[in-house]
Amino acid sequence: MSIKRIEQGARMSGAVVHGNTxxxxxxxxxGETVKEQCEYALREVDRLLAAAGSDKSKILQTLIYLSDMSYFAEMNAVWEAWVDPANTPARATSEAKLAAPKYKVEFTVTAAI
Structure with missing residues (x-):
């Protein structure tokens, strides 16, 4: 089975396709707020899924990392406005120290094609 790397860089790829995943x-x-950061990140999820031949209706799992769990409700409001309500994925949310102090949220997505 082939592996396709999308937006491959020296450190990582934006997405990797293997088989139908x-x-x-x-x-x-x-952005400054959790809302702004969520909206931006989820637009990037949409863009990368499209580049791979998929979309948010085919998301299998999402892992969400918040720099502070006090952002949970604000993140959920953006998520619920964005996610396909007929095809909600498996999901987990955790608090974690992110790559840079300016980041408040990070989304990691696995989807079918």
């Missing part, structure tokens, strides 16, 4: 790198967002 696409694995996205963690997506973080720009």
């Amino acid at each position: 696409v694995y996205l790198s963690g997506q973080v967002g720009e």
Whole structure:
């Protein structure tokens, strides 16, 4: 089975397709608020899924990392407005120290093609 790398860089690829599954790198967002960062990151998820031949209705699992769990409700409001309500994925949310202090949220997505 072939492996396709999307937006491959020296450190990582934006997404990797293997068989009928696409694995996205963690997506973080720009902006000051959790809402802004979530909206930005989820636009990137949409873009990478499209590049792989998929979309949010085919997401199998999402792992969400918050720099502070006090952002949970704000993140959920953005998530619920974005996610396909007929095809909600398996999901987990954890608190974690992210790659840079400016980041408040990160989404890691696995989807079918």
